[in-house]
Amino acid sequence: NYLPDSYVENVFYQAAREYQTQNGQMTNDESIYKHYGLRKKRQNGPKDASSLHASVLRTTPETQKIHESFKIALKASNMLKQNSTLKKTTIKLRAPPKFCPFAFEPSCSDPEKYRKIDGSCNNPGNSLLGKSTTPFKRLLRTAYEDSIQEPRRRGEMGDLLPNPREIALKIHDPLENPAKISHFGVIFGQFIDHDFALSASTGFGSSPIKCFCFSNSEDCVNIPTPEDDIFNDQRCQVLTRSAASFDKFDCSLGAREQLNTVTHWLDLSHQYGSDDFTANNLRSFIDGKLKTIRIGGMEGEFMPNTRTGTCVDETNEELCFEAGDSRTSQNLALVSIHTIWVREHNRVALALKEINPQWTDEDLFQEARRIVIAEYQNVIYKEWLPNLIGEDFMNLHGLKLSNKKFFMGYDPDTNPHLSAEFSTAAFRFGHTLVRSTLTKTDNELRPFSNFTLGSIMLRPTEAYTNGGLDSICRGLLTDPGTSFDSHFTDELQNHLFETGAFDVQTRRFSLSSINIMRGRDHGLPPYNDFRKFVGLSEAKTFDELTEIPENLRELLKNVYSSVNDIDAFTGGTCENSRPGALLGPTFADIVARQFKDLKFGDRYYYENGNNDTIRFTLKQLNQIRRGSMSRILCDNLDLKFIQKNAFLPPSKENTIVSCASLKKVNLKRWKDEPLPQRQFFNNFFF
């Protein structure tokens, strides 16, 4: 029962006017400082922890517009509810097209050979599916305090939920045991995460809004510091809420959803960009290559430098690095993995040019991008994912590679979007695996130096000294990550983004408490609901949580008043690993479903054979399948030896072999590859 359009449109105009009157004053930084009677901090010198956290979050004018549209729709809905004649009827509300940011779908010529940069036009029935700046999907019903958008605050007994930092102190305390996965495999997980997930923050213009410990703004979900915390020199951890969105493209009013600002696909969008402006800025427009720089005294190419204010201190010449994602420089281990993939793109582009000298820059760029994305998907499904979820789950969910033939399971009815349950809880599993120290090794994998994680977070010095990024990348191969469990490293648990800067409210963050609070911000239901969804029994008491070790069950009992209150991130990370896998049963299931949707719902999935324009030839596909992460590392680093599977530490089963012994992808199979027809106008191809 939808109301007449003209009537609804009038109410929306009225709601928009009210919204703008209420929020109009606070449109820029200056006014926020004035509003709270604050003096602006010094601009020079190292940044403080909250500025660093903000610099890895993302707000754009587009996300802000969507946020505002949702807020206006809520207001309009309240206005309609106050109308006495409508009160008694159940009405469904859908924002009229002028107020619906998803009303204008991109037009797609069907089918194009190459993925669009912004992820649109992949699905023939819905051009927006997978596009950047679209909502996450839900596997479970949302759990907001007011059923619509307020973060969960009370448990099932009506008492306040425990403070996330208190939970962090008791359950996620620092401890590091070696894992079966290499530290390279862990940070590669972060690399994948940055390809497909970046929640938008509430903001003004292009900056996330600033929260203050003493403010009770509805856009902040600050975490107060409990008594007896070593954080007792700060009142809280300031935390900005994620931006709101409609959950459906038709802008019907449901519970608050969050926005993914990057493409949902496994398409290296963090390398190439999730919008055309960023993508073009990263290209050299010569021979299909990405822009790179050389650093004195170092081998190989590096990503261009950036002075966009992301790093701790940009007053010296040691600048951070730029790729397609705002978080690229968050830590140098991540930067080193980005660097490998940029080099791989340029290596492939050069090889294609030698094979097909007549190809233009555009041909070389697009075909190199297509091949490199395929190599990336290949190492994820072939080598990385099985370690996490186990071979049996790979089989069960249809995630094994299709041996020597095409994959024919593409399903346009599969929604590929990342789920909130995956991005806000399950895929944050990686936070428990990160280690506190990193090693630099030489080209024979012999360690020669080490340093703490904190010293390379948004601080690039180690990239420019002592073997630089290459030696960091090699070090990741020999160091094991830390085990999957509820424990964090002290660096992330008690020192995240700590810079030593004074005169600030948040001197450092605790990542586990952010994850818990973010779960409440995003309306994630509690852990027990996740259990039911994946087919585990619903626990009536803490003792029925049999997938969780007894000592942790006791701690949970101590922290939460009911078994139905446990936050999803905490419950999921407390589980024992499932046999043959790294993750526990709940997170393994959510992760497996997500990677299934990303495979079955992606028309450009590299093994997909159901479209002649898009697919590789079978000969090309079989070449890509020969590839491995270790081969890609050997091709792009100064390296003589490497373990067979780079995602696992060297061992008796995963022996170190010479680079020369690893299989190569033969790019000669791309000789005379048919290219899309382009029209030629005034010396420019279109």
Ligand code: HEM
């Ligand atoms: C040095 C290591 C890492 C650091 C310092 C780090 C830090 C962070 C921070 C600060 C956030 C934003 C939290 C928020 O405000 O909600 C975040 C989000 C996230 N991280 Fe990590 N992380 C690291 C490694 C990893 C790894 C290894 C994985 C997975 C294997 C991972 C997966 C995620 C996911 C899925 C999100 C949510 C992304 C979104 O939807 O916006 N992270 N991380």
